[in-house]
Amino acid sequence: MTFTKSQRNAIVFLIVIFSLVVSYHFLEKVIHPVEPYDFSKFEEEFFAKKDSIEKMIQNDSTRYEDWENTADKEKLNSKESSSALTKPININTASLDELTRLPRIGPAIGQRIIEYRTENGPFTKKEDIQKVRGIGPITFEGFKDLITIN
16 A cells, blocks of 8 residues: 555654644643642541531431420310311301411411402302312311301
8 A cells, every 4th residue: 555645744744743742741741740639628627517517416406306396286286276166167257266266277368268258148068168269179178177157
């Protein structure tokens, strides 16, 4: 296989360029050696922060348990107060105060119930309360046994 003069010149040119690039990279590493980075300072800071966070978690775990117990007590109290409603609330005549005793009914939704029955007349069945904005099937299921329309 024979090469033309221009092909030989191109091959020689590529070999020279390749040699120069390899030499440059070799000399670069010899002249400016890459020193390994010392991560010990970073590791010390990291583990110090990690240890302080673990201590905070251990200290706060008792607070969290106390909070959890308080939340459980509040849930129990709210269930007791809702079960303390021995007489169902008549949603056609109930005051705002009475309506807010229902689970998940606050002053805003209680006011909407009153406005709805004022504008549309009394509820004809319990399920009609779901027409009030903010009361869906899940909310209704939570208090359907605590209300009446009689």
